Amino acid sequence: MTTIKEIAAKSGFSPATVSRLLNNDPHLSVTPETKSKILKVANELGYFKKINNVSDLKPEIALLYRVNGNEQLQDEYFSFLRDAVNKVGKEKGIKLTFFTELNELIQQASIFQGFIGVGTAELTYKELEKLHVVLPNGVFIDINPAPELFDSVQPNLELTVQDAIKKLIAHGYDNLGYIGAESFTLDHKSQRDIREITFTEYCKTRGIKNIEVFAKGIVSVKNGYNLAKEVVNKLGKKLPDAFIIASDTLSVGVLQYFNEVGIRVPKDTAIISINNSDVVKYVSPPLTSYNIDQIALSKLAISVLLMRITNSELPQVHLTMNTNLVIRKSFN
Incomplete structure (x- = not known):
């Protein structure tokens, strides 16, 4: 397994700095350039893929958020879903970086081990193919825009x-x-x-x-x-x-x-x-x-992404989750 010392030697930073960064130490203060270089080296050496215990994995994950902004109620649903993903990520000690532009994520893909997608406004299949080349580990929540490329978690x-x-x-x-x-x-x-x-x-x-x-x-x-x-x-x-x-x-x-x-x-x-x-x-x-249940969807999505990061050769996974009826006055 790739060690902290190997990453430190290749990146040119101390083992302590590398260890704290890879474990998402909230008190570590490093420049974006330092962070980018360490994570890029860790990815190149396959550090995240070789972690045996998924619960020990603390990857850098991107959150791709794409809504059209034209329909308030529909956008609110995805907004709540985005917030649910952030909440679950914090609970698991996983840092998520927010993106609204796909090209920006593609340019910075080398520092991330995976992404979670919420919404697909103004995305094309060709664009998602480009993302898959540089960041193949991805899970979309509530939708399934490119099932041949990425995993998904959806309500049934x-x-x-x-x-x-x-x-x-x-x-x-x-x-x-x-x-x-x-x-x-x-x-x-x-x-x-x-x-x-x-x-x-x-x-x-x-x-x-x-x-x-x-x-x-x-x-x-x-x-x-x-x-x-x-x-x-x-x-x-x-x-x-x-x-x-x-x-x-x-x-x-x-x-x-x-x-x-x-x-x-x-x-x-x-x-x-x-x-x-x-x-x-x-x-x-x-x-x-x-x-x-957006929290449950988010937990499931992050679990699937962690599995994907450590087992990238698995076929794409598409999971559905049951819903439950809340009775009010329009039907009882």
Whole structure:
């Protein structure tokens, strides 16, 4: 195994300085140039890959944070996720360096052993291929933009939708609706979202013949509002017994329009949403929503990244985590 002395000899710094840096000593004061040189040498010598006990690993990790800044509620979800990753990293004694620009991370990649990605706004597959060349150890949270290149940890949205359908059936509902957005590839090509596909196919397997699907556009409050308008224009007062809505952001827009036209939730139609963001407690009525445990996602992501750093030859790993339903007044 590569030793502290070997890294010190090649980098030109004392073993004490190297040891303190590699163990993330918060009281160590060194220049960025010193830090960069020591970590680059440690990477070149394979120091981090040869640590047998993952719990002893204290790597330098980059946090790549990419959101579009156009949709407050959706961006807040990723903002909370970013904060959760930082919190878990601190608890584990792992230092994370924040990046919003991919090219900047690529330029400084040699001092990091891996990265965690939150959001993919304005990223392309070609850009991620360039990142993989210089920093192949990476885990994306909540999304899976390049499964051939990087690991991912995500909420199990397929199981979430199935569970919602089961609960609605158990309450005697046999006329169900779905409101959602489209999913988009990194090359901006539209595709059906897994939540919509699961809703349609699972309703078939459960013998539910009366379904209505409204799914297009992006995840935004405005799109939720417009989709709710389409619902009313098409169906009038003959609404489904309940709607499953793909995200709280869309649900807020749906509720706005329903309230404007006098549709009473849950009396006229019930709503089950997904994400359990802070805002759902304060809308009228408060939304029943599936909770995505962002702290648990962050812990899992960091664990996967540590495994990847020490075992880089493993095939890519893609893990899903269950959600749990928080009952409020939109469905009970």
